[in-house]
Amino acid sequence: MAYGLVANAAERPEHLALVRGERRLTYGELDALVNRTANALAARGLASGGRVALMLPNGVEFFAVTNAAAKLGALAVPINYRWRRDELAYVLADSGATVLVIAAAFLAEAEPALATAGRPGRDGVLVIGDTPGWPSFAAAIGEAA
Numbered sequence: 001m002a003y004g005l006v007a008n009a010a011e012r013p014e015h016l017a018l019v020r021g022e023r024r025l026t027y028g029e030l031d032a033l034v035n036r037t038a039n040a041l042a043a044r045g046l047a048s049g050g051r052v053a054l055m056l057p058n059g060v061e062f063f064a065v066t067n068a069a070a071k072l073g074a075l076a077v078p079i080n081y082r083w084r085r086d087e088l089a090y091v092l093a094d095s096g097a098t099v100l101v102i103a104a105a106f107l108a109e110a111e112p113a114l115a116t117a118g119r120p121g122r123d124g125v126l127v128i129g130d131t132p133g134w135p136s137f138a139a140a141i142g143e144a145a
Helices: 002-011 027-043 060-072 085-095 104-117 137-143
Strands: 016-020 023-026 051-055 075-078 099-103 125-128
Touching: 002 027, 016 027, 016 060, 023 027, 027 060, 027 137, 051 060, 051 085, 060 075, 085 104, 099 104, 104 125, 125 137
Parallel strands: 051 075, 051 099, 099 125
Antiparallel strands: 016 023
């Protein structure tokens, strides 16, 4: 998927690539977002062969994280947002995820699971949405530009 995105961004950067509600991204914009996301994940230690867990609803960020992982040669580990802490802790520990990208709405259930799993560390968590005290996905991709 990441290769197809790169090819389309090079050949037709102004063409519409993704629509989510009112949000519309061209191939050029989407490729830039995926690149910034890849840089932010790499800055948190994600490398080829690594794992990034994501606990997100379907949306632009889910697409960006999964494609960023592919660009880095890493694997995305989607986590069902309906799972509870024991299930979350198991997947986080078993997958070996070094980074977790999570929607703020799911953080209350995931926080105890992070402590139980022992991974990823707090610095390896990126939260989408306003959650004081946790690293922000938006800030991380802004810094990674």
